[in-house]
Amino acid sequence: MMTERHAVVSVIGKDQVGIIAKVTNILADNQINILDISQTILQDFFTMMMLVDVAGRDNLDRLQDQFNHLGDALGLKINIQLEEIFQAMHRV
Amino acid sequence: MNIAHNEMIETIRMIQMENLDIRTVTMGISLYDCADADFDNLNQNIYNKITHYAGELKAVAEAVEREYGIPIINKRISITPIAEILGKATKEQAIEIAKTLDKAALELGVDFIGGYSALVHKGMTKGDETLLDALPEALSVTERVCASVSIGTTRAGINMDAVAKMGMIIKEAAERTKDQNGLACAKLVVFCNPVEDNPFMAGAFHGTGEGEAVINVGVSGPGVVLSALKRHDDANLSDISEIIKKTAFKITRAGELIGRVVAERLNLPFGIVDLSLAPTNAMNDSVAEILEEIGLERVGTHGTIAALALMNDAVKKGGAMASSFVGGLSGAFIPVSEDNGMIRGIMENSLTLPKLEAMTCVCSVGLDMIALTGDVTPATLSGIIADEAAIGMINKKTTAVRVIPVPGKEEGEMVEFGGLLGRAPVMGVNPYSSEKFIKRGGRIAAPLQALIN
Numbered sequence: 001m002m003t004e005r006h007a008v009v010s011v012i013g014k015d016q017v018g019i020i021a022k023v024t025n026i027l028a029d030n031q032i033n034i035l036d037i038s039q040t041i042l043q044d045f046f047t048m049m050m051l052v053d054v055a056g057r058d059n060l061d062r063l064q065d066q067f068n069h070l071g072d073a074l075g076l077k078i079n080i081q082l083e084e085i086f087q088a089m090h091r092v
Numbered sequence: 093m094n095i096a097h098n099e100m101i102e103t104i105r106m107i108q109m110e111n112l113d114i115r116t117v118t119m120g121i122s123l124y125d126c127a128d129a130d131f132d133n134l135n136q137n138i139y140n141k142i143t144h145y146a147g148e149l150k151a152v153a154e155a156v157e158r159e160y161g162i163p164i165i166n167k168r169i170s171i172t173p174i175a176e177i178l179g180k181a182t183k184e185q186a187i188e189i190a191k192t193l194d195k196a197a198l199e200l201g202v203d204f205i206g207g208y209s210a211l212v213h214k215g216m217t218k219g220d221e222t223l224l225d226a227l228p229e230a231l232s233v234t235e236r237v238c239a240s241v242s243i244g245t246t247r248a249g250i251n252m253d254a255v256a257k258m259g260m261i262i263k264e265a266a267e268r269t270k271d272q273n274g275l276a277c278a279k280l281v282v283f284c285n286p287v288e289d290n291p292f293m294a295g296a297f298h299g300t301g302e303g304e305a306v307i308n309v310g311v312s313g314p315g316v317v318l319s320a321l322k323r324h325d326d327a328n329l330s331d332i333s334e335i336i337k338k339t340a341f342k343i344t345r346a347g348e349l350i351g352r353v354v355a356e357r358l359n360l361p362f363g364i365v366d367l368s369l370a371p372t373n374a375m376n377d378s379v380a381e382i383l384e385e386i387g388l389e390r391v392g393t394h395g396t397i398a399a400l401a402l403m404n405d406a407v408k409k410g411g412a413m414a415s416s417f418v419g420g421l422s423g424a425f426i427p428v429s430e431d432n433g434m435i436r437g438i439m440e441n442s443l444t445l446p447k448l449e450a451m452t453c454v455c456s457v458g459l460d461m462i463a464l465t466g467d468v469t470p471a472t473l474s475g476i477i478a479d480e481a482a483i484g485m486i487n488k489k490t491t492a493v494r495v496i497p498v499p500g501k502e503e504g505e506m507v508e509f510g511g512l513l514g515r516a517p518v519m520g521v522n523p524y525s526s527e528k529f530i531k532r533g534g535r536i537a538a539p540l541q542a543l544i545n
Contacts, residue, residue, distance in 0.1 A: 008095075010104050038097045049100045060159055077108065081161025083095070088349040089342040090099040 005055045006035065006083040009067070013076035015046040023078065026066050027052060046076075051083065103342075107162055111315035111377045112343060114350050115370050116166040117153050118206075118291035120298035120306040120363065121145050123172040131185045134177070135192050142169060142196045142205075145305055150201040152357045160353070162346060166512075169197065170296035170308075171207035178219035183226045190230035190237050197236040203512075204279075206238040206296035211286070214248040214535070224254075227261050231276035232268035238294035244284035244481035246488045250536040252478065258282050259474030259530065263497060266466075270499035273507040277496040278429075278461065282477050284484030284491045289364050290420040295457075295492060306363040307355035310420065311347030311411075312370045313339070315377040317403075321385045332386060333406040340367060340410030348415045366420025367411030368456055369403075371431040373514045379403075379424050380433025380443075391433055392443030400424065401454040421490055423456020429509055429516035430461055438517045445519050453483055458492035463507050463516040466499045473497065475526030478536075486539055 011023055020039070027034060032052050039048035054060065060080050067078035106112035126137035150167045157164045171193070178186055190208055197205040208230060210220040227239055241258060244250035262282075266274035281295040288299020291308035298306075320339045324331065347365045355362035371379045380391035386399045404423045412418050426448065428434045437443030445462070452458045458480045464473075477493045484491030496516075498507050503520035 008100060010100060012101075012104065040097060047097070047101055049097055064158065079104070079161050082159050084349060085160045085162060085346060086095045086100055086103055088345040089103050090095055 003055065005053070005057070007052050007054045007060065007080050008083050008086060009050040009052055009078065009080045011046070011048040011076055011078050013046055013074070015041050015044050016074065019046060019074065019076065020048065022070055022074070023048070023050070023067075026063070026070065030063060052080075106313075106316045106342075110313075110319050111372070111374050112313050112346070113163040113165050114309060114347055115312035116168050116291050116293075116310040117149070117164050117351065117354050118168040118170050118296055118308045118310065119146050119149050119358075119360070120170045120289065120302055120308060121172075122298055122302065122304050123174075123177055127177040127179060129179065131181055134179070134181065135185075135189060138189060139192050139196055142171065142193070143200060146200050146202065148358060153354055156350060156353050156357070160350060162350060164350065166204070167202050168291070168293060168296065169200070169202050169205045170291070170298045171205065172300075173207055173209035173211055173297050175210035175217070175219045175223040176300070178222050180218070181222060183222055186222050186226035187230045187233065190226070190234050193237050194234035202236070204236050204238050204293040206240065206293050207298055208237050208239040209241060209297045211242040212254045213242045213245045213251050215251065216254065224257055224261060227280065228264035228268055228276065231265050231279050238279045238296065240281040240283055240286065240295045240297060242283045242286045243477065244485050244536075246285055246485050247538055247542045249538040249542075250284070250478065250481045250485060252530070252535055253533045255474045255477050255481065256530045256533060258477055259470035259472070262473050262495070263470045266497045266499055273463075273501070273509060274496045274498045275509060278494065278509055278513050280494065282493045284481035285489060287420055287490055291366050292368060292370065292421060292425075294494060303361065305360050307351055307358065307360050308363040308366065308420065309347045309351035310366040310368060310370065311343050312368070313343040314369045314371045314379050314382055315374070316343060317369065318376055318378070318382050318385055321382065329402060333402055336403055336406035337410035340407045341414045344411040344414035362417075364417045364419025365411070365415040367407055367415070367418055367422040368420065369407055369424045371425065371427065372512065373430060373432055378431045378433035379426055380431050380437055384433060390440055390442035391437040392447050396447065397450055397454055400426070400451055404455055421456045425457055425460060426451055426455050427460035428462045429514035430512065435515070435517060438519065445521065449479060449483070452480060452491055453487060457490055458484070460492065460494050461513065461516060462495045463501070463518045464495050464497045465503055465518055465520050466497060466501045468497045468521050469525070469527070471525065471527040471530045472521050474530040476521070478530070482536070485536075486541060488541055
């Protein structure tokens with residue numbers, strides 16, 4: 001069995017039409033399954049967090065590159081980072 | 093989702109907006125098995141071992157950095173104190189070794205390699221003497237080599253002969269690099285009670301009690317603490333302490349995770365997390381500004397030591413629970429040139445050298461990155477070192493002196509050291525002489541505090 005490996009995709013910036021579609025398209029193109037998703041909008045400020053399954057993928061660099069490309073085009077900050085960093089900081 | 097949306101936002105805010113980073117991942121490497129009666133063999137062994145062990149350090153650290161989305165600012169190496177393996181080498185050969193270390197560091201892409209060091213708190217071996225003689229030149233012909241000298245401990249007392257010598261060494265190192273504002277001195281720390289697993293430069297070395305190789309991590313995050321406090325403007329001091337504790341906990345957990353992952357991938361044991369709050373010249377990444385946020389109009393004014401004590405203690409309490417192995421210096425650093433708030437405190441005549449000395453009683457290290465006037469005498473430098481060492485010895489804590497007597501500069505001038513080392517206003521010293529005291533030589537005996545068995 002493949003070991004579990006989860007990552008968090010975070011999208012932060014000004015709200016606009018089609019953010020979720022464009023980000024999830026990149027994930028679908030890379031055959032990455034979304035496990036959970038949450039988003040809020042506070043005074044036009046959009047934040048979305050997605051928990052995604054990256055089991056078997058050693059290298060997230062290509063994905064991050066694609067997100068950087070999209071983020072630059074839309075004026076958003078899009079990052080993918082392994083989930084453990086959040087677990088470590090917020091759970092005892 | 094197991095982790096709440098706002099918790100994720102908090103982590104991302106800390107990293108992207110508040111300068112949360114892993115300040116350093118430092119690989120400690122033992123060089124004892126490099127010792128050889130033939131100098132060329134010794135020199136080659138050192139180069140081979142360091143480049144072999146640390147060959148993947150930078151690449152692995154950078155991969156971890158990208159995957160976890162948290163910056164690792166510096167990748168560094170600490171080594172066995174070189175004096176311990178010098179044997180019969182000459183001063184010129186000791187300088188050759190410094191160049192070898194510099195070359196290895198450059199090739200490995202690490203910004204500093206620490207451990208061009210000697211432990212002389214009770215006496216000097218031939219190797220120690222050779223290293224001390226080589227220090228001024230070694231530090232002026234290399235870029236990445238960091239040196240430290242232990243001149244006192246609580247258990248051994250203070251070696252005042254070594255203290256006298258260090259005053260002269262610092263002076264000469266400054267003169268040899270006078271066209272760079274005495275930069276060599278920024279790579280030289282004089283310690284009382286040094287620790288063997290410190291990952292931070294310039295004082296890192298791989299101590300004699302350490303194993304073959306190890307990964308140690310230094311976290312940081314003054315900016316994170318500062319902005320947490322800014323959100324609680326009306327908190328009382330008990331609450332301030334709680335806020336700092338919680339923040340330090342989170343920062344340390346991030347450091348512990350990153351350290352363990354890097355160690356595992358390099359197939360090395362994980363050593364310690366050093367919880368020090370280490371400032372940088374980045375906006376709001378200042379320890380002084382934390383003290384000002386707690387309620388001081390300017391760092392250095394009355395109340396500074398109390399606020400620093402509170403902060404230092406809260407950082408330790410929060411961090412201690414977050415890591416299985418806390419080590420290194422673990423507390424708050426108060427370097428001047430690397431902290432915009434400290435620089436401002438001095439320029440606005442609030443922060444003085446005596447106050448900085450007093451602050452070192454309650455912070456984690458000592459007088460750090462302070463520029464002094466070019467005419468300061470070796471005896472005065474030794475006097476400053478002796479005072480700091482006495483504070484460390486009596487209070488059973490690490491203290492250190494890293495001061496730069498900047499050739500040709502006078503009080504009030506600003507000098508640049510470049511990069512992480514920052515810039516500093518030149519401070520004056522007490523005009524009265526310490527010459528006779530330093531010239532007496534000998535040792536200051538171990539204090540009563542040493543008799544704890």
